[in-house]
Amino acid sequence: MQQNLSYTQSPIFWMDPRLNPPLPSQVNILPPPPFPDFRRKRRKDGTCTYLLIIFLLVSLALFGVGIGTYKIMELQKEMDHFRQTSSDPSVSPSWAKLIGLAPSQQKESRLAAHLTAKQGTSLPLTWEETIGRAFTSGVRYKNRGLVVNQTGLYFLYSSVYFRGASCRSTAFLSHTVYKKSKRYPGELKLMENRENQYCDANSNWGRHSYLGALFNLTSDDTLYVNVSDINLISFEESKTFFGLYKL
Template identity: 45%
Template sequence: MQPQQGRAAPGARAAPGPAGFGRRKDEPSRQVRPVPLPPVQQNLNYYPQIFWVDGCADAGAPCPTAAPAAPCPAPVPERGRKPRNGSERRSAGFLVMFLLILVAFTGVGLSIFKIFHLEKEVDELRESASAEHIPPASQKLTGQRKEARRAAHVTGNPAQQDLPLEWEPTSGHAYTSGIQYHNRGLLVSEPGLYFVYSKVLFRGSACDSQLLSHVVYKRNPASPGSLVLMEDKATNFCTGQRMWARNSYLGALFKLRKMDSLHVNVSKIALVNFEESKTFFGLFKL
């Protein structure tokens, strides 16, 4: 603030003024008094003191009216972070935990959905493979191809003329796969280990105690004659004059060569029941 100047009395001498203030020789002496300020808060910046210069040093000079001091600006508090209480910290912790749990459950749900989707695709591939007879993926990778089983099952044929027995190769339960039915016998086209079986039902209206025989044998163009593989014979299988019946079953493993043909003989054709479930003949490769 600018200090006010008083009028100089005539003939007055200039007195030395306070340090830092200059005056003319003809100016009256002045007194310096501090202007009181509001108390400074502990956390406010320091403001320097402001001095008011009053030129009333001479008793004879009238003191000018002092101008009112300008009000000091209101202290500005420091900007700082508002301290968080315990409830806010707990709320933030619960929010973080909830987000982590949500992310974990989302990952588990996606994994389960992916597994179900893969299982559905595998089932569809299996169904399409079975419908189109496509070999499984494991066989594709190894280069292996599923080979059709070589087997045959023929049933009794009532239209019999002579031996060996004649069979039905296609109707009813009969079938052939990789095995040919030829000249009343089963013809082997590939060598290997085969299981051969035959069943014959004998029945009669009177018991005469005659010999019953059931024979399976094989032939091969490279070997003369025939070779008996299995045979069953029975005597005294009935008593009295009443009706009777007897089953004869043969079955065993044999190593067969290519072009082997297998046939069945019985002791008497008239005693054979040729129903397909009672008399049949077959083989399959292991």
């Protein structure tokens, strides 16, 4: 009996990994684009705005200071010019005409005097009336005093500078302005400055005394300046002077 040796064989498949690569285990997903931070941009824009405002304010302040300085300088020039013209008798009439004063007002504006210190050895103090800054206009200087020619309200002033190389502990300084009048005898004290303990022993020292006030003066009143010790007076015209002007 012949045996049938044929049988069914299952097909065998061979897989080559080089032909089909394996699938990736994970898929790389790109993150979404970042969302813009508008708060940071807004903060940055706000800082720029603040800086611009500060810059404008500083520029405006500097501009105002510049304008103010310019105006002050112009005003100072005008005041210097006015002082020069008002103290110069040859210029005062033309200046009064320029600003439109009436003749009576022009005459009253010249009632003034400024006297400067003059070397002397006795009291009351002696004054210079014509040299340097000194002048008299509508007021007379006679026998060491200023004589008022017209009754009215005057501003009276006096400056005295004391100095020395040593100090006496019991000494004092006094500076007095007084007047004499035909209406009553004697002297009438108008202003006085008195100072004790004005210096330290064995050292150079200096003290300035200034007096000034308004007084109603009468025609022919005569004004004088007296001090405690004439040997302590500095006779520089910028430190010791005496004057008045009618308001």
